[in-house]
Amino acid sequence: MGGDSAPDMVVDGVARARTRFPNVHFLLFGDQARIEPLLVLHKNLQASVTIRHTDQFVRSEEKPSLALRQGKQSSMQLAINAVNDGEAQAVVSAGNTGALMAMAKVTLKTLNGIDRPAIGGLIPTRLGESVMLDLGANVECDANNLVQFGMLGAAYARTVLGRERPTVGLINVGQEEIKGGENVQQAAALFRAATLPFDFYGFVEGDDLGAGTVDVFVVDGFTGNIALKTLEGTVRLYTEYLRQTFKSSLLSRLAFLLARSALKKMRTRIDPRLYNGATFLGLNGIVVKSHGGTDGFGFANAIGVAVDMVTNKINEFIMLELSEYGEQRPTEAVVTG
Amino acid sequence: MGGDSAPDMVVDGVARARTRFPNVHFLLFGDQARIEPLLVLHKNLQASVTIRHTDQFVRSEEKPSLALRQGKQSSMQLAINAVNDGEAQAVVSAGNTGALMAMAKVTLKTLNGIDRPAIGGLIPTRLGESVMLDLGANVECDANNLVQFGMLGAAYARTVLGRERPTVGLINVGQEEIKGGENVQQAAALFRAATLPFDFYGFVEGDDLGAGTVDVFVVDGFTGNIALKTLEGTVRLYTEYLRQTFKSSLLSRLAFLLARSALKKMRTRIDPRLYNGATFLGLNGIVVKSHGGTDGFGFANAIGVAVDMVTNKINEFIMLELSEYGEQRPTEAVVTG
Numbered sequence: 001m002g003g004d005s006a007p008d009m010v011v012d013g014v015a016r017a018r019t020r021f022p023n024v025h026f027l028l029f030g031d032q033a034r035i036e037p038l039l040v041l042h043k044n045l046q047a048s049v050t051i052r053h054t055d056q057f058v059r060s061e062e063k064p065s066l067a068l069r070q071g072k073q074s075s076m077q078l079a080i081n082a083v084n085d086g087e088a089q090a091v092v093s094a095g096n097t098g099a100l101m102a103m104a105k106v107t108l109k110t111l112n113g114i115d116r117p118a119i120g121g122l123i124p125t126r127l128g129e130s131v132m133l134d135l136g137a138n139v140e141c142d143a144n145n146l147v148q149f150g151m152l153g154a155a156y157a158r159t160v161l162g163r164e165r166p167t168v169g170l171i172n173v174g175q176e177e178i179k180g181g182e183n184v185q186q187a188a189a190l191f192r193a194a195t196l197p198f199d200f201y202g203f204v205e206g207d208d209l210g211a212g213t214v215d216v217f218v219v220d221g222f223t224g225n226i227a228l229k230t231l232e233g234t235v236r237l238y239t240e241y242l243r244q245t246f247k248s249s250l251l252s253r254l255a256f257l258l259a260r261s262a263l264k265k266m267r268t269r270i271d272p273r274l275y276n277g278a279t280f281l282g283l284n285g286i287v288v289k290s291h292g293g294t295d296g297f298g299f300a301n302a303i304g305v306a307v308d309m310v311t312n313k314i315n316e317f318i319m320l321e322l323s324e325y326g327e328q329r330p331t332e333a334v335v336t337g
Numbered sequence: 338m339g340g341d342s343a344p345d346m347v348v349d350g351v352a353r354a355r356t357r358f359p360n361v362h363f364l365l366f367g368d369q370a371r372i373e374p375l376l377v378l379h380k381n382l383q384a385s386v387t388i389r390h391t392d393q394f395v396r397s398e399e400k401p402s403l404a405l406r407q408g409k410q411s412s413m414q415l416a417i418n419a420v421n422d423g424e425a426q427a428v429v430s431a432g433n434t435g436a437l438m439a440m441a442k443v444t445l446k447t448l449n450g451i452d453r454p455a456i457g458g459l460i461p462t463r464l465g466e467s468v469m470l471d472l473g474a475n476v477e478c479d480a481n482n483l484v485q486f487g488m489l490g491a492a493y494a495r496t497v498l499g500r501e502r503p504t505v506g507l508i509n510v511g512q513e514e515i516k517g518g519e520n521v522q523q524a525a526a527l528f529r530a531a532t533l534p535f536d537f538y539g540f541v542e543g544d545d546l547g548a549g550t551v552d553v554f555v556v557d558g559f560t561g562n563i564a565l566k567t568l569e570g571t572v573r574l575y576t577e578y579l580r581q582t583f584k585s586s587l588l589s590r591l592a593f594l595l596a597r598s599a600l601k602k603m604r605t606r607i608d609p610r611l612y613n614g615a616t617f618l619g620l621n622g623i624v625v626k627s628h629g630g631t632d633g634f635g636f637a638n639a640i641g642v643a644v645d646m647v648t649n650k651i652n653e654f655i656m657l658e659l660s661e662y663g664e665q666r667p668t669e670a671v672v673t674g
Binding site: 124125126136139140171172173179180181205206207208209210211219221222223225226227228229230231232233234235236237238240241242244245246248249251252254255256257258259262263265266269270 | 461462463473476477508509510517518542543544545546547548556558559560562563564565566567568569570571572573574575577578579581582583585586588589591592593594595596599600602603606607
């Protein structure tokens with residue numbers, strides 16, 4: 001029931017995902033009376049979908065703490081419960097991010113060795129795509145949080161993106177060791193001191209995102225959220241400038257017609273819908289958050305992210321790595337010493 | 338002597354600026370033996386330029402504290418001294434940002450009522466351009482710093498951009514009042530409580546930069562620096578994708594030829610060189626920092642920023658505003674109460 005045009009957009013997304021993943025079964029939590037008529041429109045769904053009726057749902061502007069207390073029977077909470085009960089292997093929602101994170105944290109708990117989950121997502125780069133985290137779950141992060149985000153992001157890059165030995169960079173205001181706040185400096189020292197299942201690249205800067213300098217970009221949730229939205233806004237600005245350019249004269253209108261299919265192909269490389277589906281990493285269960293404003297195409301991609309994470313057993317992998325590298329896990333004394 | 342290809346690039350920039358501002362006189366601080374031959378290439382400069390020889394200069398990777406102690410006779414320090422002595426009205430440098438800020442702070446001091454100077458710059462938006470600050474001078478900022486940045490940025494928007502009553506937005510991870518860290522929440526409360534010579538818009542997000550939602554974007558220097566570089570990197574990425582697109586087939590090559598002049602015009606709207614010239618706001622003197630990697634065209638634009646600030650008497654204006662609104666300046670008790 002989450003997202004600007006639910007449940008229509010969600011059912012449309014499920015129908016598209018059903019074509020890509022014919023073996024996936026979908027549990028749809030929400031208002032049966034509204035969902036059922038939509039299923040009639042998508043004949044291919046009937047055998048692949050089970051509706052779980054509830055008439056409670058979390059509003060997009062609801063405070064997470066309130067949603068947590070009063071939303072026990074909400075579609076969001078029931079969907080998370082299904083993962084916790086082992087009935088579903090992943091939950092995908094386009095609803096209220098804060099409420100989804102709060103409910104997921106309380107219900108599923110964090111993995112052993114992870115203090116705080118992070119929101120991770122894919123970004124387009126010159127070389128293809130990279131993982132970036134945290135995208136907004138933690139406004140303030142200490143050095144240990146940042147190091148754990150590196151572990152989580154690297155596990156995602158290895159399992160889902162297939163990068164054998166990912167490179168991890170810490171976003172900072174400069175590449176020199178003296179730059180940045182205490183948390184990033186301490187995190188860099190911790191990365192350098194540990195034996196890790198990935199290569200710590202060092203500090204990277206904002207323009208390294210587009211360049212794809214590393215496989216995993218680690219940053220606090222405040223800066224990460226703002227950087228990601230700056231990226232999206234800049235793509236929108238450039239696209240708008242381009243649109244105006246192709247309308248500016250008869251010649252450029254003609255040029256647009258000639259280059260149309262190539263331009264369309266290019267746009268799919270930076271289409272935000274293609275990168276839809278942020279994952280909550282570090283939880284005992286797979287939770288994927290879709291943009292609330294996306295369409296069925298975008299929502300299907302968010303489902304694709306969840307399927308990839310399940311197929312590649314990312315959490316089993318993270319737990320294995322955490323237990324192997326956990327012995328080195330720095331204590332508070334090492335961090336401040 | 339600062340920048341990747343100084344002094345050639347600097348002299349080239351001065352020559353270009355000389356054409357735009359025939360009444361400006363330039364003092365060039367640096368190695369006379371290297372600068373003099375370059376002046377011969379630009380006949381128009383000879384009457385407009387005075388060389389002040391020094392063979393000391395600050396290296397790009399030098400620690401600011403070291404540059405400050407050992408660089409008393411450096412071209413950078415001597416140029417700042419010229420502003421402090423009233424001999425020059427502004428200094429423009431493409432050198433080491435940290436050293437420039439450290440020397441400028443110690444030599445020129447901050448304006449009365451300003452605790453810390455900020456780096457401000459223009460960004461391209463759908464509506465034209467906006468001011469953004471801090472771009473990296475202060476990795477950590479408290480609420481008072483952010484409010485002062487709002488005052489400085491609004492003064493810049495009024496005097497240099499001619500926005501009569503600028504709107505000021507505080508960059509955050511969401512628009513709801515409960516979002517973000519303590520410093521942004523307190524700053525928003527202070528903005529709302531004060532009578533200001535601008536309109537406080539409230540919280541804005543990363544994608545509001547490209548949309549041009551407000552005239553002035555206020556943010557801490559860590560996030561601001563990373564967001565600005567993310568913006569620049571995204572423009573570079575999109576341009577690269579576009580370049581590949583126009584090369585992808587014979588038809589699109591033809592399209593490129595047809596749209597060439599329109600595309601060129603578009604590129605100038607987002608050309609980072611056009612936005613070159615970040616200003617150190619809040620100092621007793623005008624200091625403009627050019628990108629180290631820019632060319633003569635970009636450096637001339639940085640000089641243009643300095644000329645605009647001098648012509649529009651920005652510091653006199655800021656001082657007037659600070660004295661008018663200074664009585665309301667919150668005390669620590671109000672901030673935390």
